[in-house]
Amino acid sequence: MIAIILAKFRMFIRNPWTFIIFTVMSLGFAFIIGGNGAVSTITVPITAEEGAIENINLKESLENEEAFRFNWLDEEEMRNQIENGKAEAGVILSDDSYQLIIGVESPNVSMIEQAVQRAYMKHNQKEAIVKAAEADTEDKRETLLQDFEATMESPVFEVETTRFTSEDAVIYDNTFQSLFGFTLFFVIYTIAYNLLPILVEKREGIWDRMILSPVKKWEVYVANLVYSFLEGYIQIVIIFCVFHYGLKLDFYGKFVEVLLLSVPYVFAIVALSILLTAIVKNVQQFNAVIPIIAVSMAMIGGAYWPLEIVESEILIALSKINPITYGMEILNGVVLYGYSFEELLYPISILVLMGVVMTGLGIHLMERRHV
Amino acid sequence: MLELVDLSKKFKQLYAVKNVNMFVERGEIIGLLGPNGAGKSTAISMISSLAEPTSGDVRFHNESILKKPGDFRNIVGVIPQEIALYTDLTADENLQFFGRMYRLKGSTLKNKINEILDLVGLTDRRKDVVKTFSGGMKRRLNIGVALLHDPELLIMDEPTVGIDPQSRNYILETVKRLNKERDMTVIYTSHYMEEVEFLCDRIYIMDHGNLIASGTNEEIKRILSSEKTISIKSDQLNEQFISLIQEHPLVNRVVTTDKEITLMVAKEVSMFVELTKFAEQAGIELTSVHNRTPTLEDVFLHLTGRALRD
Ligand SMILES: Nc1ncnc2c1ncn2[C@@H]1O[C@H](COP(=O)(O)OP(=O)(O)O)[C@@H](O)[C@H]1O
Ligand SMILES: [Mg+2]
Numbered sequence: 001m002i003a004i005i006l007a008k009f010r011m012f013i014r015n016p017w018t019f020i021i022f023t024v025m026s027l028g029f030a031f032i033i034g035g036n037g038a039v040s041t042i043t044v045p046i047t048a049e050e051g052a053i054e055n056i057n058l059k060e061s062l063e064n065e066e067a068f069r070f071n072w073l074d075e076e077e078m079r080n081q082i083e084n085g086k087a088e089a090g091v092i093l094s095d096d097s098y099q100l101i102i103g104v105e106s107p108n109v110s111m112i113e114q115a116v117q118r119a120y121m122k123h124n125q126k127e128a129i130v131k132a133a134e135a136d137t138e139d140k141r142e143t144l145l146q147d148f149e150a151t152m153e154s155p156v157f158e159v160e161t162t163r164f165t166s167e168d169a170v171i172y173d174n175t176f177q178s179l180f181g182f183t184l185f186f187v188i189y190t191i192a193y194n195l196l197p198i199l200v201e202k203r204e205g206i207w208d209r210m211i212l213s214p215v216k217k218w219e220v221y222v223a224n225l226v227y228s229f230l231e232g233y234i235q236i237v238i239i240f241c242v243f244h245y246g247l248k249l250d251f252y253g254k255f256v257e258v259l260l261l262s263v264p265y266v267f268a269i270v271a272l273s274i275l276l277t278a279i280v281k282n283v284q285q286f287n288a289v290i291p292i293i294a295v296s297m298a299m300i301g302g303a304y305w306p307l308e309i310v311e312s313e314i315l316i317a318l319s320k321i322n323p324i325t326y327g328m329e330i331l332n333g334v335v336l337y338g339y340s341f342e343e344l345l346y347p348i349s350i351l352v353l354m355g356v357v358m359t360g361l362g363i364h365l366m367e368r369r370h371v
Numbered sequence: 372m373l374e375l376v377d378l379s380k381k382f383k384q385l386y387a388v389k390n391v392n393m394f395v396e397r398g399e400i401i402g403l404l405g406p407n408g409a410g411k412s413t414a415i416s417m418i419s420s421l422a423e424p425t426s427g428d429v430r431f432h433n434e435s436i437l438k439k440p441g442d443f444r445n446i447v448g449v450i451p452q453e454i455a456l457y458t459d460l461t462a463d464e465n466l467q468f469f470g471r472m473y474r475l476k477g478s479t480l481k482n483k484i485n486e487i488l489d490l491v492g493l494t495d496r497r498k499d500v501v502k503t504f505s506g507g508m509k510r511r512l513n514i515g516v517a518l519l520h521d522p523e524l525l526i527m528d529e530p531t532v533g534i535d536p537q538s539r540n541y542i543l544e545t546v547k548r549l550n551k552e553r554d555m556t557v558i559y560t561s562h563y564m565e566e567v568e569f570l571c572d573r574i575y576i577m578d579h580g581n582l583i584a585s586g587t588n589e590e591i592k593r594i595l596s597s598e599k600t601i602s603i604k605s606d607q608l609n610e611q612f613i614s615l616i617q618e619h620p621l622v623n624r625v626v627t628t629d630k631e632i633t634l635m636v637a638k639e640v641s642m643f644v645e646l647t648k649f650a651e652q653a654g655i656e657l658t659s660v661h662n663r664t665p666t667l668e669d670v671f672l673h674l675t676g677r678a679l680r681d
Pocket of ligand 1: 382405407409412413
């Protein structure tokens with residue numbers, strides 16, 4: 001069995017182009033359509049009217065914003081940047097109000113606005129506390145605020161929020177949507193094309209040779225499945241690593257989880273591919289069917305756009321039997337929605353179940369049809 | 372050693388192999404001759420335990436091979452009709468791979484590979500990827516791979532299809548050597564009667580799934596003892612001439628190709644006068660007319676009314 005896997009890797013190294021092409025395509029599409037995780041590194045020019053800049057609180061709050069980097073400039077420079085299209089929008093702060101200068105209408109603008117609002121809210125909150133406590137000296141004021149910060153960090157009681165999917169606001173992050181979507185989509189090709197040789201080997205008698213040897217038939221199957229799994233999985237790991245280490249996308253601290261939780265999806269796709277391999281009559285049919293399956297699955301399963309915007313009942317029903325749906329749910333769930341393990345268990349078990357059923361069916365059909 | 376008993380295989384409505392009875396003794400080279408679609412490969416895949424018969428049995432030392440295919444598979448080497456090799460790997464790597472499948476390791480495997488490369492004449496190309504091989508070299512390696520585990524019984528399915536004459540002779544000689552020097556029993560499938568005539572101790576002829584003749588070369592040709600074959604050559608063969616021959620009451624069978632007509636008549640009949648007359652009538656000139664010693668080809672023609680290589 002090991003010998004089979006090794007031979008396959010040896011052939012892979014000699015001819016890695018399919019793999020490379022699909023990896024590059026995933027990277028390219030995710031990068032172009034999703035952006036390079038730009039949401040977390042957008043630079044916003046900011047300027048302050050006299051006095052406001054003195055307001056350390058406001059400045060601190062803004063600089064704590066993760067999504068944006070605020071770049072302090074004077075108003076002249078800021079307007080220049082926006083006019084030249086170097087920045088989407090800029091902010092002018094004054095003591096108790098702010099002004100947004102918008103160059104391009106983009107989803108980021110409202111997020112910038114929210115960030116600024118938050119900063120003002122916090123600022124006002126602190127001012128109110130200070131006022132209420134009648135902290136008139138600078139020292140008192142300082143201690144008070146420190147206490148306040150400390151309290152905020154360890155609140156007396158926590159409010160637990162539970163999510164009801166239907167009522168939940170859609171969190172739509174373009175970077176992750178396309179990164180996950182295109183990765184899950186293209187890996188279908190990689191996996192399927194790595195099982196295709198079974199068809200060729202059967203036709204050419206290589207399979208018979210292995211059956212005649214003391215190697216067990218299940219070993220041949222397992223070797224093929226494992227190899228195809230590994231190749232698909234390695235592709236996913238490469239893509240996520242490029243985004244994580246190369247483009248510094250932090251996956252909200254869930255990088256390892258993302259890698260681990262891709263396993264059930266890859267398994268389900270391996271199973272789907274073996275089923276397809278068993279159903280088609282020849283290589284030509286296989287080549288014709290794979291793109292159709294992959295593309296329609298990606299569309300229905302929300303790899304190209306979020307499922308939340310889909311309204312057709314039929315499509316939604318179809319999405320329930322589609323591995324991509326669950327793959328996306330797992331990955332989005334862990335990164336964007338902060339799903340707990342229990343919440344992830346449902347899509348994971350469905351994928352595993354799909355995997356087991358389709359592998360069984362695929363091998364069964366293959367044994368019956370091709371012998 | 373090996374025996375096929377009423378062996379049949381049915382695909383949907385079609386019998387690819389029908390009630391075939393055969394036996395193979397140790398040390399023999401057995402030929403299985405038949406045109407394309409005769410059912411040779413189907414028979415071979417049942418003999419090698421890869422396909423299950425619809426009915427009948429394959430018995431090895433009086434025991435059905437279906438019961439314990441494992442034991443049988445250990446002593447049989449099968450050379451499939453297709454090139455069953457990884458064309459992206461080198462000759463060496465292919466032998467290594469299939470050697471591992473047979474649980475060979477280390478120096479045993481290495482020695483075996485050297486020996487086989489030498490036998491099939493590919494030692495100097497061992498490091499080359501199979502893709503770059505000629506048809507004949509691929510065929511030779513295809514045979515080599517089946518020899519890795521020193522089989523007692525070698526089953527070859529049309530091992531010389533589509534290759535140059537040198538490689539073909541090389542393969543035929545190799546089969547002879549394996550039989551003589553290593554006492555390998557061989558079942559050799561082909562639709563070339565010369566090969567089978569040259570190699571085989573006994574021959575089975577198949578057509579449309581049926582065995583239509585069997586025996587030694589001489590025995591089979593004796594089927595023709597009451598007939599003879601006349602071969603007519605001409606560059607100008609035309610419809611009229613052919614139909615004149617076909618309609619002649621003493622002509623048993625006629626096969627025509629571009630420039631040749633083969634006909635069979637009873638031994639005592641002389642057609643020479645008639646043929647010259649027909650040629651005159653049809654307005655053509657004959658290059659040659661002669662009686663031929665019968666070949667297996669003629670036997671097939673006699674039995675089926677068709678040429679072997681249709
Ligand atoms: N798997 C199959 N399914 C259906 N028909 C088959 C199959 N394999 C072979 N046949 C048919 O059985 C007949 C014999 O084929 P085969 O054994 O390959 O002949 P040969 O090897 O003598 O050329 C042919 O008519 C072929 O079409
Ligand atoms: Mg054949």
